[in-house]
Amino acid sequence: MNPIISVSNLSKTYSGGFTALREVNLDIHQGEIFALLGPNGAGKTTLISIVCGIVNATAGTVKADGHDVVQDYRAAREKIGLVPQELCTDSFESVLATVKFSRGLFGKAPDPAYIERLLRQLSLWEKRDSRIMTLSGGMKRRLMIAKALSHEPKILFLDEPTAGVDVELRKDMWSMVRQLRESGVTVILTTHYIEEAEEMADRVGVINHGRIILVEEKNTLIKKMGSKELLLQLSEPIKEIPGPLADLPLELTGDGYQLLYRFDIQEGDTGITNLLRRLDQAAIDFRDLQTRESSLEDIFVGLVRGARQGIDGDTGDGERR
Amino acid sequence: MNWYGIRAIYKFEMARTWRTLMQSIASPVLSTSLYFVVFGAAIGSRMGEIEGVSYGAFIIPGLIMLSLLSESISNASFGIFFPKFSGTIYEVLSAPVSAFEIVTGYVGAAATKSLVLGLLILLTARFFVDYQILHPFWMLGFLVLTAVTFSMFGFIIGIWADDFQKLQVIPLMVVTPLTFLGGAFYSINMLPEFWQKVTLFNPVVYLISGFRWSFFGIADVNVGVSLAMIFLFLLLCLAGIWWIFRTGYRIKT
Numbered sequence: 001m002n003p004i005i006s007v008s009n010l011s012k013t014y015s016g017g018f019t020a021l022r023e024v025n026l027d028i029h030q031g032e033i034f035a036l037l038g039p040n041g042a043g044k045t046t047l048i049s050i051v052c053g054i055v056n057a058t059a060g061t062v063k064a065d066g067h068d069v070v071q072d073y074r075a076a077r078e079k080i081g082l083v084p085q086e087l088c089t090d091s092f093e094s095v096l097a098t099v100k101f102s103r104g105l106f107g108k109a110p111d112p113a114y115i116e117r118l119l120r121q122l123s124l125w126e127k128r129d130s131r132i133m134t135l136s137g138g139m140k141r142r143l144m145i146a147k148a149l150s151h152e153p154k155i156l157f158l159d160e161p162t163a164g165v166d167v168e169l170r171k172d173m174w175s176m177v178r179q180l181r182e183s184g185v186t187v188i189l190t191t192h193y194i195e196e197a198e199e200m201a202d203r204v205g206v207i208n209h210g211r212i213i214l215v216e217e218k219n220t221l222i223k224k225m226g227s228k229e230l231l232l233q234l235s236e237p238i239k240e241i242p243g244p245l246a247d248l249p250l251e252l253t254g255d256g257y258q259l260l261y262r263f264d265i266q267e268g269d270t271g272i273t274n275l276l277r278r279l280d281q282a283a284i285d286f287r288d289l290q291t292r293e294s295s296l297e298d299i300f301v302g303l304v305r306g307a308r309q310g311i312d313g314d315t316g317d318g319e320r321r
Numbered sequence: 322m323n324w325y326g327i328r329a330i331y332k333f334e335m336a337r338t339w340r341t342l343m344q345s346i347a348s349p350v351l352s353t354s355l356y357f358v359v360f361g362a363a364i365g366s367r368m369g370e371i372e373g374v375s376y377g378a379f380i381i382p383g384l385i386m387l388s389l390l391s392e393s394i395s396n397a398s399f400g401i402f403f404p405k406f407s408g409t410i411y412e413v414l415s416a417p418v419s420a421f422e423i424v425t426g427y428v429g430a431a432a433t434k435s436l437v438l439g440l441l442i443l444l445t446a447r448f449f450v451d452y453q454i455l456h457p458f459w460m461l462g463f464l465v466l467t468a469v470t471f472s473m474f475g476f477i478i479g480i481w482a483d484d485f486q487k488l489q490v491i492p493l494m495v496v497t498p499l500t501f502l503g504g505a506f507y508s509i510n511m512l513p514e515f516w517q518k519v520t521l522f523n524p525v526v527y528l529i530s531g532f533r534w535s536f537f538g539i540a541d542v543n544v545g546v547s548l549a550m551i552f553l554f555l556l557l558c559l560a561g562i563w564w565i566f567r568t569g570y571r572i573k574t
């Protein structure tokens with residue numbers, strides 16, 4: 001299947017000389033929910049802005065549904081809806097007027113029935129005649145989504161859709177995004193909440209310092225990189241790990257009261273039986289034990305930290321110029 | 322051609338006019354009325370005719386041009402400056418509209434407003450002085466051309482300005498003086514020889530002169546020259562806008 005969005009060798013250097021994207025390659029599949037994760041300043045918004053035509057790329061190309069976003073911008077942009085990171089709206093306009101404006105701007109004939117459905121779905125219909133400045137932050141956020149969906153796009157970009165949104169509304173948004181996917185819309189969202197990516201995404205991409213450092217099916221990712229931990233609460237504290245156990249991947253924590261054992265869930269033999277047997281032989285008693293699965297968050301933090309060390313290690317050009 | 326897109330921008334801008342009716346229509350009409358009262362009725366009654374036209378009537382074309390220029394520029398420049406300032410321009414930039422369509426929407430709306438305003442002032446003038454229009458079609462032609470040209474000029478200023486002060490400095494420091502010195506209140510022939518020559522470097526002279534000709538058939542400079550100058554300015558503005566969109570100047574990073 002052809003990718004619905006295809007980014008090739010995309011680089012962006014801002015006029016100040018700062019390089020926000022370096023040779024980014026990325027394919028988004030039709031109909032998926034793709035989560036782009038990355039720390040502040042990683043280049044997420046820059047990437048989205050280039051795809052949507054708000055920022056000019058320095059090098060490289062982007063195709064949306066087969067259309068080059070620069071050469072063939074009309075065909076490409078008709079397919080795309082964007083909810084930007086910043087809330088910006090025309091305060092004096094009414095809700096209904098601004099959504100109609102968006103639809104017209106994208107070249108679509110008026111369709112009051114569709115707009116009504118959209119506003120009802122986002123619980124904004126009651127507010128249709130209100131001026132935008134009288135809306136709450138959460139309502140404004142939903143209004144931005146309504147504007148982005150007003151022209152029935154096939155691709156929707158959500159740049160941190162749930163920043164500053166309460167739990168309730170966040171759940172609503174998640175279910176709305178799922179509904180959109182059901183109806184065939186491809187959704188690309190950026191987020192700082194790993195929880196969100198874990199909850200929603202089919203695939204996850206991690207970007208850091210303008211480079212895509214990983215793209216993977218979410219489930220594979222968690223499986224592949226996931227390790228489990230077994231935590232043993234000891235009855236008596238110990239000073240150090242006894243010699244006979246030195247060959248095991250153990251870590252002494254909690255002032256000598258805890259032993260942490262890491263194992264890979266991919267392995268057929270987790271080594272737990274072996275561990276327990278040898279603890280018994282070494283005469284170490286424990287009161288309690290618990291296991292914990294590593295989350296996407298652990299993986300993400302590990303990746304970003306790894307990449308940072310990589311960069312700090314290389315004394316060369318780039319970052320600190 | 323994205324007609325719905327043009328219409329959306331145009332309607333949006335016109336809606337802004339209605340919201341700010343006092344500021345965008347009523348106040349220029351009021352201030353020009355004051356000019357008519359002071360210069361036309363009060364002082365004008367003590368002045369002789371200029372080339373066979375009463376002073377009150379003589380100043381009508383100049384006063385209309387004065388409002389037309391400043392309103393075209395301020396409407397169009399604010400229309401594009403504000404989305405840039407508030408960030409809502411992201412939507413226009415990400416929409417399937419071409420530069421031509423964007424400009425048509427914004428400039429079209431600004432020019433419409435100025436045109437309505439110009440005609441309103443013309444009507445208002447009726448209350449104060451008597452006048453006739455010799456060449457109504459030319460009169461409308463000048464009005465439309467000037468409104469469009471200076472709305473484009475305003476659009477360029479709106480793109481160029483990155484703060485509110487810059488937005489106002491050109492209309493205030495350049496356009497208003499040039500209009501006052503462009504023969505709005507006098508005929509160039511009334512100036513000393515030397516200043517008559519200097520005045521010819523003022524582009525507004527050609528606008529007012531041509532416009533006045535369409536009313537009374539009298540002109541400071543040849544009508545053909547006036548027309549040519551307006552078209553020249555129109556072309557310059559078009560070139561400026563073309564360059565802005567080609568390079569993404571001040572709208573795309």
Ligand SMILES: Nc1ncnc2c1ncn2[C@@H]1O[C@H](COP(=O)(O)OP(=O)(O)OP(=O)(O)O)[C@@H](O)[C@H]1O
Nearest residue numbers: 014016018020039040041042043044045046047574
């Ligand atoms: N207009 C600009 N001019 C210069 N540098 C910019 C500009 N916009 C962004 N940058 C820089 O590019 C880098 C990437 O910014 P970007 O907004 O893409 O990050 P992000 O991943 O979206 O971050 P966040 O999670 O904070 O939204 C940042 O270091 C930022 O300072």
Ligand SMILES: [Mg+2]
Nearest residue numbers: 044045046085
């Ligand atoms: Mg961002």
